Amino acid sequence: MLPKNNKEITNKWLNKNLPQVGELSKIDPWWGLVLIVLALIVLLLVSQPDPYQRILNFTEDGIWITLLVTLVSSVLTLVLGLFGGLGRISKNKVIYGIVSLYVEIVRGIPLLVQLLVWYFAFPAIIAQAGIKFNIPAFKNYLANPVMMAIIGISVCYAAYMSEIVRAGIESLPAGQMEAARSLGMTRLQAMQYVILPQAYRTIMPAIGNEFISILKDSSLVSVVAVSDLTRRGREFMSTTFLPIETWTMVALLYLLMTLISARIVNIVEKKTKMDK
Amino acid sequence: MDEQPIIQIKDVHKYFSDSIHALRGVTLDIYKGEVIMIIGPSGSGKSTLLRSINNLEEIDYGDIIVDGFSVKNHKDINKLRMEVGMVFQQFNLFPHLSVLNNIMLAQKIVRKRSEKDALKNAMILLDKVGIPDKANAFPAQLSGGQQQRVAIARALAMNPKIMLFDEPTSALDPEMIQEVLEVMIQLAREGMTMAVVSHEMGFARAAADRCILMDAGKIVEDAPKDELFTNPKEERTKLFLSKIL
Ligand SMILES: Nc1ncnc2c1ncn2[C@@H]1O[C@H](COP(=O)(O)OP(=O)(O)O)[C@@H](O)[C@H]1O
Numbered sequence: 242m243l244p245k246n247n248k249e250i251t252n253k254w255l256n257k258n259l260p261q262v263g264e265l266s267k268i269d270p271w272w273g274l275v276l277i278v279l280a281l282i283v284l285l286l287v288s289q290p291d292p293y294q295r296i297l298n299f300t301e302d303g304i305w306i307t308l309l310v311t312l313v314s315s316v317l318t319l320v321l322g323l324f325g326g327l328g329r330i331s332k333n334k335v336i337y338g339i340v341s342l343y344v345e346i347v348r349g350i351p352l353l354v355q356l357l358v359w360y361f362a363f364p365a366i367i368a369q370a371g372i373k374f375n376i377p378a379f380k381n382y383l384a385n386p387v388m389m390a391i392i393g394i395s396v397c398y399a400a401y402m403s404e405i406v407r408a409g410i411e412s413l414p415a416g417q418m419e420a421a422r423s424l425g426m427t428r429l430q431a432m433q434y435v436i437l438p439q440a441y442r443t444i445m446p447a448i449g450n451e452f453i454s455i456l457k458d459s460s461l462v463s464v465v466a467v468s469d470l471t472r473r474g475r476e477f478m479s480t481t482f483l484p485i486e487t488w489t490m491v492a493l494l495y496l497l498m499t500l501i502s503a504r505i506v507n508i509v510e511k512k513t514k515m516d517k
Numbered sequence: 518m519d520e521q522p523i524i525q526i527k528d529v530h531k532y533f534s535d536s537i538h539a540l541r542g543v544t545l546d547i548y549k550g551e552v553i554m555i556i557g558p559s560g561s562g563k564s565t566l567l568r569s570i571n572n573l574e575e576i577d578y579g580d581i582i583v584d585g586f587s588v589k590n591h592k593d594i595n596k597l598r599m600e601v602g603m604v605f606q607q608f609n610l611f612p613h614l615s616v617l618n619n620i621m622l623a624q625k626i627v628r629k630r631s632e633k634d635a636l637k638n639a640m641i642l643l644d645k646v647g648i649p650d651k652a653n654a655f656p657a658q659l660s661g662g663q664q665q666r667v668a669i670a671r672a673l674a675m676n677p678k679i680m681l682f683d684e685p686t687s688a689l690d691p692e693m694i695q696e697v698l699e700v701m702i703q704l705a706r707e708g709m710t711m712a713v714v715s716h717e718m719g720f721a722r723a724a725a726d727r728c729i730l731m732d733a734g735k736i737v738e739d740a741p742k743d744e745l746f747t748n749p750k751e752e753r754t755k756l757f758l759s760k761i762l
Pocket residue numbers: 533537539557558559560561562563564565566
């Protein structure tokens with residue numbers, strides 16, 4: 242009995258990435274994991290309100306900051322990545338050159354270092370320029386940590402997104418662009434109505450993965466004065482000296498957020514595939 | 518025919534690289550209402566010639582003038598392309614759009630027709646190519662022959678003055694070739710100017726006016742179809758015909 246059941250379960254899980262018509266209405270087994278993590282968090286909160294309830298209360302605003310940074314960065318990354326991807330396939334050598342240089346540079350520097358540049362070096366450059374050219378607004382320039390963090394993440398992730406978009410466009414047969422152009426469409430019209438809608442379907446999973454990576458990597462912004470979930474966790478630990486409880490709770494909260502995001506991405510993905 | 522040719526191809530050269538000289542001085546006039554069949558061995562430059570007419574390939578030397586527009590004048594290239602319909606070997610339908618939307622898209626965004634006009638025109642054309650019942654299907658749900666007929670309807674929807682066909686039946690199963698050829702023959706009878714790369718003798722017999730043999734980037738022989746098939750002048754033509762007939 243057991244082996245048969247096991248096989249059924251394995252098959253079901255293996256098939257998870259091969260969506261079939263009507264599967265959307267079935268319940269995705271991975272939601273079970275979301276429920277388990279959620280149950281674990283509730284269990285901790287109910288069984289030991291002190292310290293777990295205290296940790297949650299203390300870090301709650303950090304959760305919102307983490308979600309805000311993730312969401313805004315994801316949207317910006319998508320928009321910048323779209324233009325970056327178009328730049329990477331541009332026939333204009335100047336545009337191609339500039340975008341390619343940007344992609345190569347950004348991909349060669351760790352995100353943490355980029356965030357430090359945006360938060361510490363960039364405002365210093367502005368201030369010095371302000372002194373040199375006597376621009377008062379620049380002299381007193383103060384970096385907004387959340388804004389700098391969002392810029393830092395978006396600029397970095399857009400480089401990777403550009404490559405995803407480029408690969409998605411290049412994966413389509415050349416005949417698609419040719420058919421569109423032969424009907425008199427401009428390159429831009431062909432992109433908008435023929436190429437991108439098709440590329441979107443193939444790159445949708447990769448885009449979703451990038452968003453989830455942004456959620457996780459957003460914890461790096463804690464070192465540039467952004468009071469996100471990670472930073473709030475560190476603050477709580479340093480006043481209470483409860484490392485085990487603090488980081489268990491923070492880790493579970495991140496896990497819950499990433500698991501839910503993964504499910505949402507999965508649903509969107511299946512919907513896109515079924516539209517076909 | 519004393520009027521101006523609708524397509525003038527003048528001493529055209531095309532290089533894909535230093536070593537690949539795909540067109541080596543092709544000169545050809547095509548008149549309104551003419552149906553020209555282009556034959557020749559694989560790699561002889563037939564596709565390149567056809568694709569140069571609507572500037573899908575940019576020529577390196579010479580000129581091509583289509584209904585007054587030169588392919589060298591990049592500003593007018595989309596106007597030129599509106600006048601030239603093209604049908605590809607691989608159909609190249611837009612897989613994310615329904616049959617109707619495949620036919621309506623360029624009408625709306627290039628010809629700037631209203632939704633209603635584009636739809637009406639699309640239905641008329643689907644009727645003409647014999648598959649009005651597939652209007653709401655997606656390309657993947659159609660047979661190869663049906664897809665190619667949709668592709669013809671999509672090109673016709675722009676009201677082109679010239680239609681180019683690049684081996685339109687080569688990717689089809691044998692039983693579907695006839696249904697596509699019939700649509701093309703009908704089009705020829707209605708007076709469409711056509712340049713067709715194909716080795717389908719059925720089409721040649723029924724619809725072609727002139728036949729051109731290409732070899733190694735050059736036009737080897739250009740003659741009325743009866744002459745070329747029954748009484749070829751060039752050795753190259755005789756050799757090639759002996760292989761395909
Ligand atoms: N995009 C391309 N890049 C490089 N060489 C090409 C390309 N397209 C065609 N060619 C070459 O140009 C020559 C003519 O090709 P083509 O016009 O496709 O011939 P045909 O249609 O008669 O078979 C061939 O040698 C072919 O290999």
